[in-house]
Amino acid sequence: MKTLVWVEHDGSSVKDATLAAVTAASKLGEVHLLVAGEGVDGVAKVASEIAGVGKVHVADNAAFAHNLPENIAPLVAELMASHDAFVVPATTTGKNIAPRVAALLDVMQISDILSVEGDRSFTRPIYAGNAIATVESEDAKLVLTVRGTAFEKAAATGGSGTVEAVSAGGDAGLSSFVGSEIAKSERPELTSAKIIVSGGRALGSSEKYQEVIVPLADKLGAALGASRAAVDAGYVPNDYQVGQTGKIVAPDVYFAIGISGAIQHLAGMKDSKTIVAINKDEDAPIFQVADLGLVADLFNAVPELTGKI
Numbered sequence: 214m215k216t217l218v219w220v221e222h223d224g225s226s227v228k229d230a231t232l233a234a235v236t237a238a239s240k241l242g243e244v245h246l247l248v249a250g251e252g253v254d255g256v257a258k259v260a261s262e263i264a265g266v267g268k269v270h271v272a273d274n275a276a277f278a279h280n281l282p283e284n285i286a287p288l289v290a291e292l293m294a295s296h297d298a299f300v301v302p303a304t305t306t307g308k309n310i311a312p313r314v315a316a317l318l319d320v321m322q323i324s325d326i327l328s329v330e331g332d333r334s335f336t337r338p339i340y341a342g343n344a345i346a347t348v349e350s351e352d353a354k355l356v357l358t359v360r361g362t363a364f365e366k367a368a369a370t371g372g373s374g375t376v377e378a379v380s381a382g383g384d385a386g387l388s389s390f391v392g393s394e395i396a397k398s399e400r401p402e403l404t405s406a407k408i409i410v411s412g413g414r415a416l417g418s419s420e421k422y423q424e425v426i427v428p429l430a431d432k433l434g435a436a437l438g439a440s441r442a443a444v445d446a447g448y449v450p451n452d453y454q455v456g457q458t459g460k461i462v463a464p465d466v467y468f469a470i471g472i473s474g475a476i477q478h479l480a481g482m483k484d485s486k487t488i489v490a491i492n493k494d495e496d497a498p499i500f501q502v503a504d505l506g507l508v509a510d511l512f513n514a515v516p517e518l519t520g521k522i
C-alpha cells in the first residue's frame with residue numbers, strides 16, 4: 214500500500230505530530246510525504262531525512278502558503294490517484310484538510326486512529342475515550358487522521374527520500390488568507406511538552422492562575438494547561454484547554470491542580486505517563502487516574518511545592 218502523509222511544518226521544521234503520523238503510515242506500507250507551502254525547499258529537505266520516507270512530493274506555490282484547506286485538498290485528491298491512503302496528524306490543520314479530501318474522493322474518513330490493526334483495520338476512541346472501536350474500511354482509498362500521542366515519533370534523521378516537485382493544484386478561488394494572530398510563548402508547546410501544569414476552576418481568577426500555577430510551570434520548564442471551566446471563566450486563553458474539546462496530550466508528567474477530573478478532561482490527558490493531582494476533595498474523580506495524589510488546599514500546597522523545587 215502506498216501512503217501519502219501531509220507534512221505539518223512552520224516553514225523550516227516539521228512538527229512532531231507529523232512524525233507520529235509517519236509511524237502510523239509506515240505500518241500500512243510505503244511512506245510518501247507531501248510538503249505544501251511557499252518557499253519550502255528547506256522543509257522538503259528536512260522531510261526527506263525522516264526515517265523510512267520513500268518520496269517527498271513538494272508543492273511550492275503561493276496558494277499553499279497558509280495551509281488553506283480549500284487549496285490543499287484538491288492537490289491531495291490529485292496525488293491520491295497514485296496513493297492508497299492519505300494520512301494526517303489529528304491537529305487543527307490536519308483535521309481541516311482530511312475531511313475535504315475524503316469528500317473529494319467520496320470515501321469515509323477514519324478519525325483519530327490509535328493503532329493500525331491490519332491493512333484496513335484501525336482502532337479509535339469513542340464516547341470521549343471510554344471505549345475503543347475497531348473500524349474497518351472497504352473504501353478504495355483510505356483517509357486517516359492520527360492521534361499523535363498514540364504512536365512513537367519516527368526518527369527525524371536517517372532517511373533518504375527522493376524529492377519530487379509537484380505542479381498540480383493552485384488557488385481554488387474559494388478562500389483567501391486575511392491574517393493570523395499567533396500566540397508567542399517561550400514555553401514548550403502543549404501537545405509536545407514533556408511536563409504540563411494545568412489549573413482548574415478552583416483557582417478562581419486569572420490572577421490566581423498567574424500567581425499559583427505559572428511559577429510552578431516556570432520551575433519545571435513546563436507547558437501551561439487548563440480545564441474547560443478555567444478557560445470558560447476567562448482565567449486563561451482558549452488554547453490552554455486540555456480535553457475532549459481541547460488538546461489531547463500525553464506528557465511524561467501531568468499536574469492537574471484544582472481540577473475535578475470530569476470525563477471530558479480525562480479524555481485529553483489520561484494517557485499521560487505520570488499524573489499528579491492536587492485537590493482538596495479526596496473523592497474527586499481525578500484521583501482515580503492519578504499516580505500521585507495530594508489531598509490539600511492548592512493555595513497552600515502549590516506554593517510550598519514550588520518553593521521546594
Ligand SMILES: Cc1cc2nc3c(=O)[nH]c(=O)nc-3n(C[C@H](O)[C@H](O)[C@H](O)COP(=O)(O)OP(=O)(O)OC[C@H]3O[C@@H](n4cnc5c(N)ncnc54)[C@H](O)[C@@H]3O)c2cc1C
Pocket residue numbers: 412413414415439440441442443454455456457458459460470471472473474475476477478481491492493494497509510511512
Ligand atoms: C461536550 C463537552 C465537552 C467538554 N470538553 C471539555 C474539555 O475539553 N476539557 C475540560 O476540561 N472540560 C470539558 N468539559 C467540561 C467538563 O465536563 C467539566 O465541567 C470541567 O472539566 C470541569 O473543570 P474543573 O475540573 O476545573 O472544575 P470543577 O469540576 O468545578 O472542579 C474543581 C475542583 O477543584 C477542587 N478544589 C476547589 N477548591 C480547591 C482548593 N482550594 N484546593 C484544591 N482543590 C480545590 C474541587 O474539589 C473540584 O474537584 C466538557 C463538557 C462537555 C459537556
